[in-house]
């Protein structure tokens with residue numbers, strides 16, 4: 001099956017309005033893919049406060065805008081939270097959910113990640129659902145078990161290849177400069193597809209996009225994107241640098 005690789009940038013808790021404008025100018029100016037066929041497979045997920053800046057720029061471009069989390073409930077007395085309809089209204093087409101920083105620092109469970117993803121799907125957006133093992137879990141040989149549990153309990157059951165993207169992000173590779181070997185990435189993603197097949201079916205397991213995330217940069221993106229089973233990348237730190245993110249985006253292939 002022909003899949004267009006997805007290149008997603010996660011700005012995390014970074015950026016001012018001025019920096020967003022500066023980034024956009026340089027990014028749109030230096031990325032070959034943006035505004036050409038394939039440009040719609042580039043997604044930038046800034047913090048909530050910058051969504052309007054990116055959404056405005058995306059009106060005259062092909063890239064898409066995403067957020068970094070969503071609250072699962074509909075409107076109501078939930079001080080400080082932002083829900084799926086609000087994100088849709090703000091111009092989001094994708095939303096990251098279950099990032100390991102939220103799973104650990106905000107104590108999010110598989111169940112709450114699943115509810116967020118369901119709410120986003122119900123409002124016509126695509127969750128980029130993150131899964132990944134810690135260093136300790138990997139050392140203890142528990143990678144497969146951990147990933148399989150995350151798949152079983154955090155993926156919405158009515159997902160399709162159109163309304164879900166999975167990001168495999170080994171926690172120990174995020175922001176550390178450490179990247180698994182090519183063989184490890186290929187084998188782990190293969191294992192993820194096997195676990196998905198057990199919960200869903202073969203067609204979904206083969207068709208759903210699985211991104212790799214964790215210390216992706218301008219120097220290693222092309223090689224990672226050439227690996228079997230890798231349908232794109234989720235980029236943190238390097239997505240803040242316009243030229244570097246443009247280089248990563250321009251490494252996207254049709255796998």
Ligand code: PGA
Pocket residue numbers: 010169173174175176213214215216234235236237238
């Ligand atoms: P990193 O972050 O690219 O800075 O390692 C990736 C992520 O957290 O999504």
